Amino acid sequence: MTVRLFNTLTGVKEEFVPLRDDRVTMYVCGPTVYDHPHIGNWRCFVVFDTVRKYLKYRGFDVIYVQNFTDVDDKVIRKAHETGQSPKDVAKKYIAEYLREATILDIERADVHPRATLHIDDMIELVQRLLAGGHAYESAGSLYFDTTSFPEYGKLSKQKIEDLQAGARVEPDENKRHPLDFVIWKGHKPGEPAWESPWGPGRPGWHLECSAMAMKYLGATLDIHAGGSDLIFPHHENEIAQSESATGQKFARYWMHNAFLNIGGERMGKSLGNFYTLGELLEKYPPDAIRFFLLSAHYRKPLEFSEKALNAAARGMSRLKAVAGRLQRMRLAVPVDAPSRGGRDTQGVRGARRTEGDGGKGADRGEEEWLQRIASSRRDFEAYMDDDFNTADAFAVLFDLAREINARFPDSPSDALLDAAIAFYKDAGYVLGVLREFRGIPAPFSPGIGTKVQDGEVGRHADMTKIVGGLISLIVGIRDQARKSKDYQTADRIRERLTDMEIVLEDTPEGTRWRFKGQ
């Protein structure tokens, strides 16, 4: 099987074949660093992080580039509003982006180029366009001449005439054609400017992606991705510029994600109907948020609601629980009395008893279980191969989880446990969930109620330890009460802890506690 993906350029699902054997070059349009991204923005970053990871899982060496737009109208406006320099604004929000991306288990790009550090590359690109007759100077600015690129409109499937018809483009006297776009803006007072052969100014928005993508990934990239709002004009313009300059195809596969909706409408900064990651993290664990963002196919709109987030959190909780069980089985040392094989399978016997003999409960042998794990992995791959169907991929994890909870062997072989654990770890890596299970420490524990703040990380780690110790102490006291049949006291303690979102579970192996949702 091979990976198939929907290519916006051709409008169909295609087999994915990278230009160079096992190497994939991928460019994803990154954030404009003037504020925190909202959760709708994060959908894009999470989706393409997942694409990247799956391609890596598939054995491709992925070179992933994601830019930071650190000079544009919004950055400049923010700077004026806050009395900072545009540079400081960008610096702050780049740091914020990277911190929040880590929380969502988004891997660092191989290169995170910043527009302001690539002015020379952009000037060079403008010069090539000028030399090729694709650009012209007008009133101190430089424009791309869209009529010089016959294929203009091929990505958005628009005809130049149609675009003109409805466009509410404010007439720019300096443009020869309404669709022409600025590639170099002449200097205006109060704006940052760089020297250029055409005098001081700053780069146009579309130019940076072309220049930086080609600088790090070559004239032709395998995958170029972004939100579907970027199809036109941003990506259309990138194609026009890049292909006019190089004469080569700019990107072979274009991928675009659909929006996150709220109340049926697109979540957006300007509409004010957005949630930031920080807000959601106060109520939901990061992998629940990530699961939610991947619970619909990336090309379909996804409806945001707290209800949906809650559902995702509960679901993730189940997945984490089964992963935890597998891990405890793997780590368990056989100190228990041999007569009691059941390690963490409480309820299993009862379930079997009530099941009667419907056949469903028939025990599988070791070999059959290994095959079952293998078939889950195959299903997972088949769904991901099909244009990254994360919704179905998650369904595979849930199906297997139920079976494991219901009737996994009491004494599985190491090989079987390893196979099950490896599958959940691999799938968890690709989908960006089950972080603790994968051995990656959580950036923070939401249940403790401490917000992640710069400089507080160390202190918070101590708090985690202290709180954990205190809970264990209280749980120990409660267990004493239970042993002496003082259930009134035991229940009171449990109720109080439950009120604090600390869940107690009495099992044959003793009492376990966890934060709600964990």
Add this chain to the structure above:
RNA sequence: GGCGACGUAGCCAAGUGGCAAGGCGGGGGUCUGCAAAACCCUUAUUCGGCGGUUCAAAUCCGCCCGUCGCCUCCA
């Protein structure tokens, strides 16, 4: 006006020709000192509406209704 999506159970959502995934929620059980967790059973004879093609359609075609996005900064 041009281009492009979407409408599947209470909610989120997969499925694009062969008897409707998965998650959450609801109902009923098992287990438990009681819980929690887990498991079992159950919860859409039906996929916006009406026609058509087909042995067979949520899936293809046509029309209609409704919602949304892009065409302007926007993930």
